[in-house]
Amino acid sequence: MFNLTSRISNWISKCQPIRQVTVLITGLSKAGKTSTVRAILRVPLEEKEEPEECVHTELRVDNFLVTVLEGGGASAAPEAWRHHCCEAHGIIFVVDSSDRTRAEEAKNLLAGKPILVLANKQDKRNAMLGNELIEILSLEKLISQSQSLCHVEPCSALLDMRRCSDRKTMLGLRWLLRAVLLDYHKFCARVAQDCRQTVNSEEGERKKHKKAERGLSKCKEAKKVNTCKTRRYCKQKAQAKEKRTTEKNTGDKLRPTGNILDKENTINMIKRKKQRVKMRKNVKRRPGCKEEEEAEERGMETGPEQKEEGHSYALLPGDSMRSKRKPKRVNETFLESTENSKRKKGKKEKEKKNMTTVIKKNKINSAESRVYIRPGSSCYSGPQKMASPRTITIVALSFALGLFFVFMGTIKLTPRLSKDAYSEMKRAYKSYAKALPGLKKMGITSVLLRKIIGTLELGCGVVLTLVPGRPKDMANFLLLLVMLAVLFFHQLVGDPLKRYAHALVFGILLTCRLLIARQNEERPERDESRQQHVNAQEKNKVKVS
Numbered sequence: 001m002f003n004l005t006s007r008i009s010n011w012i013s014k015c016q017p018i019r020q021v022t023v024l025i026t027g028l029s030k031a032g033k034t035s036t037v038r039a040i041l042r043v044p045l046e047e048k049e050e051p052e053e054c055v056h057t058e059l060r061v062d063n064f065l066v067t068v069l070e071g072g073g074a075s076a077a078p079e080a081w082r083h084h085c086c087e088a089h090g091i092i093f094v095v096d097s098s099d100r101t102r103a104e105e106a107k108n109l110l111a112g113k114p115i116l117v118l119a120n121k122q123d124k125r126n127a128m129l130g131n132e133l134i135e136i137l138s139l140e141k142l143i144s145q146s147q148s149l150c151h152v153e154p155c156s157a158l159l160d161m162r163r164c165s166d167r168k169t170m171l172g173l174r175w176l177l178r179a180v181l182l183d184y185h186k187f188c189a190r191v192a193q194d195c196r197q198t199v200n201s202e203e204g205e206r207k208k209h210k211k212a213e214r215g216l217s218k219c220k221e222a223k224k225v226n227t228c229k230t231r232r233y234c235k236q237k238a239q240a241k242e243k244r245t246t247e248k249n250t251g252d253k254l255r256p257t258g259n260i261l262d263k264e265n266t267i268n269m270i271k272r273k274k275q276r277v278k279m280r281k282n283v284k285r286r287p288g289c290k291e292e293e294e295a296e297e298r299g300m301e302t303g304p305e306q307k308e309e310g311h312s313y314a315l316l317p318g319d320s321m322r323s324k325r326k327p328k329r330v331n332e333t334f335l336e337s338t339e340n341s342k343r344k345k346g347k348k349e350k351e352k353k354n355m356t357t358v359i360k361k362n363k364i365n366s367a368e369s370r371v372y373i374r375p376g377s378s379c380y381s382g383p384q385k386m387a388s389p390r391t392i393t394i395v396a397l398s399f400a401l402g403l404f405f406v407f408m409g410t411i412k413l414t415p416r417l418s419k420d421a422y423s424e425m426k427r428a429y430k431s432y433a434k435a436l437p438g439l440k441k442m443g444i445t446s447v448l449l450r451k452i453i454g455t456l457e458l459g460c461g462v463v464l465t466l467v468p469g470r471p472k473d474m475a476n477f478l479l480l481l482v483m484l485a486v487l488f489f490h491q492l493v494g495d496p497l498k499r500y501a502h503a504l505v506f507g508i509l510l511t512c513r514l515l516i517a518r519q520n521e522e523r524p525e526r527d528e529s530r531q532q533h534v535n536a537q538e539k540n541k542v543k544v545s
């Protein structure tokens with residue numbers, strides 16, 4: 001039966017065409033990229049392996065002919081990374097989960113196309129959890145901006161390579177391939193377009209840079225005459241011009257992904273600078289308000305996020321700040337600035353609303369987010385969207401078997417469904433009890449035996465039909481034992497095959513289901529201490545959405 005099921009699923013998959021998919025494995029240096037490729041291939045890592053710029057590996061996974069491009073560390077060759085990115089249908093981003101300091105660095109390198117984030121080195125004690133990485137890499141923000149699918153797979157390439165774990169790396173790769181398959185033709189068109197455009201844009205960019213530099217040099221000349229404000233304006237104008245021409249060249253939707261973050265950073269910088277100019281104006285108009293000036297200065301010294309906060313504090317005073325110190329004199333300019341701030345606040349709220357709707361559309365999968373992201377949270381969508389034939393088989397078997405045993409259990413317990421079947425059961429169980437005198441000695445009558453088996457069948461049937469996860473397997477196992485007992489009873493009283501054929505068939509089906517479920521099980525290979533560690537971290541977790 002098991003062979004039949006696997007043959008059917010093989011046959012279904014053979015009917016599908018073979019697709020060529022290129023996947024780029026990238027990440028920071030020493031994150032475990034080579035180890036991941038080796039883990040997928042199940043080839044041990046050779047010592048002292050010289051890192052090459054890009055390694056091509058071809059493999060066949062189900063109906064995919066996968067070309068794995070292994071890029072060097074992103075910090076080593078960002079240009080090469082960008083180049084390979086355009087060839088790829090999907091990206092595997094390997095992160096060293098045990099290295100918190102470099103996770104920030106990794107954040108800046110993710111953009112566009114389906115992204116599989118392999119949270120590698122989970123075997124290390126200080127490894128970050130999937131949820132933590134989603135937060136640190138700002139994946140939600142990135143995904144809402146780049147409109148791409150994302151999945152975080154905690155893994156250990158080392159353990160996979162040593163065949164000590166359940167091939168999380170391969171599991172992740174399978175997710176990526178399914179994600180590519182969701183929009184295969186779109187990604188193929190995108191790859192072709194990106195490759196064409198990278199060649200053009202590289203040349204175009206060189207020219208643009210020269211232009212921008214020329215524009216800046218003009219500004220420098222103007223500096224002698226003009227004020228600081230005009231210098232900024234010139235720079236912004238040159239940068240905006242550069243941006244416009246790039247957009248024209250690349251198109252809005254199909255721009256090379258490597259550029260996105262850089263451009264957005266530039267735009268944000270320009271915005272921030274504009275805001276600073278406005279802020280200074282307001283501050284100048286309010287004599288005696290040195291605190292804001294100081295706050296602004298502080299904002300300029302801190303990191304980009306803090307800078308943003310600094311801005312909102314200066315332009316949109318927070319409630320706490322307002323309560324701490326009231327403005328001594330409410331003059332016209334201040335009202336103007338508060339009006340500005342209100343408008344900006346409204347705008348920000350609008351943006352926030354947009355952001356949340358986008359987040360709902362673009363969801364992140366994470367194996368650990370099943371545990372850590374709040375139930376009903378917007379950032380988790382299970383893998384059910386891309387169910388494999390194996391998953392479909394399990395679900396179908398669970399449902400069919402569950403309903404059958406609910407029916408059989410009910411028949412044994414009550415005559416409401418079928419009086420004939422109920423009386424037949426009564427008669428059969430009386431004969432079983434007679435054939436087993438030991439049962440009577442134990443105080444188990446035929447009625448009790450029938451009710452025990454009926455209740456077990458009903459309960460396990462309900463679990464098999466309705467309850468997800470591990471209890472299903474337990475119910476499956478119990479039902480298998482019940483079926484063995486029933487077969488034993490039939491043999492004991494010498495029933496002909498036709499009387500116990502159903503028990504035989506359903507026993508085989510239960511065995512098949514259990515085998516497939518065990519094979520497909522995606523539980524990480526963690527010991528109890530790891531689970532405790534996970535639980536402890538769950539308590540301290542920061543909400544993600």
Ligand SMILES: Nc1nc2c(ncn2[C@@H]2O[C@H](COP(=O)(O)OP(=O)(O)OP(=O)(O)O)[C@@H](O)[C@H]2O)c(=O)[nH]1
Pocket residue numbers: 027028029030031032033034035036051072073120121122123124155156157158159
């Ligand atoms: N503990 C642990 N160590 C790992 C794991 N995966 C890789 N490593 C180690 O991390 C180091 C770097 O692994 P590589 O696979 O060479 O990393 P890489 O990203 O290819 O490095 P570069 O090509 O130099 O950028 C090696 O010493 C590996 O043994 C893992 O899952 N667990």
Ligand SMILES: [Mg+2]
Pocket residue numbers: 033034035051
């Ligand atoms: Mg390497």
